[in-house]
Amino acid sequence: MPPSASASASASASASASARPDPDLHDLLRTLRVWSPEVTTLPAFDPDTTPAEPLALFTTWFAEAVAAGQPEPHTMSLATSDPDGLPDVRTVMLHGADTDGWSFASHSGSRKGRQLAARPYAALHFYWPALGRQIRLRGPVESAPSTEAQADLHARSTGALAAALTGRQSEVLGSVAELEHASQEAWERAQREPDAPAPTWTLYRLRPDEAEFFQGDAQRRHVRLKYSRTDTGWLRELLWP
Numbered sequence: 001m002p003p004s005a006s007a008s009a010s011a012s013a014s015a016s017a018s019a020r021p022d023p024d025l026h027d028l029l030r031t032l033r034v035w036s037p038e039v040t041t042l043p044a045f046d047p048d049t050t051p052a053e054p055l056a057l058f059t060t061w062f063a064e065a066v067a068a069g070q071p072e073p074h075t076m077s078l079a080t081s082d083p084d085g086l087p088d089v090r091t092v093m094l095h096g097a098d099t100d101g102w103s104f105a106s107h108s109g110s111r112k113g114r115q116l117a118a119r120p121y122a123a124l125h126f127y128w129p130a131l132g133r134q135i136r137l138r139g140p141v142e143s144a145p146s147t148e149a150q151a152d153l154h155a156r157s158t159g160a161l162a163a164a165l166t167g168r169q170s171e172v173l174g175s176v177a178e179l180e181h182a183s184q185e186a187w188e189r190a191q192r193e194p195d196a197p198a199p200t201w202t203l204y205r206l207r208p209d210e211a212e213f214f215q216g217d218a219q220r221r222h223v224r225l226k227y228s229r230t231d232t233g234w235l236r237e238l239l240w241p
């Protein structure tokens with residue numbers, strides 16, 4: 001490169017570097033690692049000894065995440081798609097997992113609720129860095145009967161009931177004061193009426209067609225085990241990492 005071109009390239013590189021906000025995100029990113037032995041224990045994972053269906057393996061891995069001190073292992077990403085097929089994602093809490101599926105709860109009128117009504121199919125994602133593990137599930141989603149949703153809500157904390165009673169999730173909020181007012185009323189009602197119904201609160205169940213278990217490995221020889229539902233049970237296959 002001629003000297004003038006080199007000078008102008010370095011001037012434009014420093015101009016773009018100085019245009020970056022402080023702290024420098026790119027510098028920070030280069031200091032970070034995954035599968036670092038300082039923060040992560042990477043257990044051996046032998047796919048030949050896994051159970052025939054994913055629920056049993058999920059339950060074992062969940063208990064191991066709790067035992068390893070993984071913060072909030074019961075939070076997960078829920079991916080849906082809008083009527084145009086465009087993806088969307090957010091965090092929700094896992095309410096249970098059994099042969100009927102993995103359950104979570106939300107308002108039927110929320111953005112995700114409307115997306116699920118139009119396209120009742122979703123993906124769930126767990127990442128438990130304490131053990132270098134990731135789990136992905138995909139499948140159709142159904143709403144549980146309303147009585148079950150209300151019973152599930154009333155077995156939870158006053159805060160959970162107050163949040164559900166506040167309602168209007170995903171609507172545009174006029175001001176913080178408006179939320180404070182509505183929330184205060186909802187908390188008072190939740191304390192006064194621990195069985196107050198939250199009519200739009202819905203318990204959803206995702207029944208997976210596919211479940212993938214990923215065990216990270218320091219040498220990047222990650223183990224990926226995929227379960228696919230068949231007419232007679234589950235097919236188990238390894239995937240290249």
Ligand SMILES: Cc1cc2nc3c(=O)[nH]c(=O)nc-3n(C[C@H](O)[C@H](O)[C@H](O)COP(=O)(O)O)c2cc1C
Nearest residue numbers: 075090091092093105106107110111112113169170
């Ligand atoms: C840790 C955590 C847990 C959450 N759990 C729930 C939940 O169980 N149900 C829910 O409706 N929203 C939950 N939220 C809020 C959602 O991420 C989201 O902001 C909200 O449901 C609105 O999403 P939507 O506009 O896509 O419908 C949680 C958020 C966080 C950060």
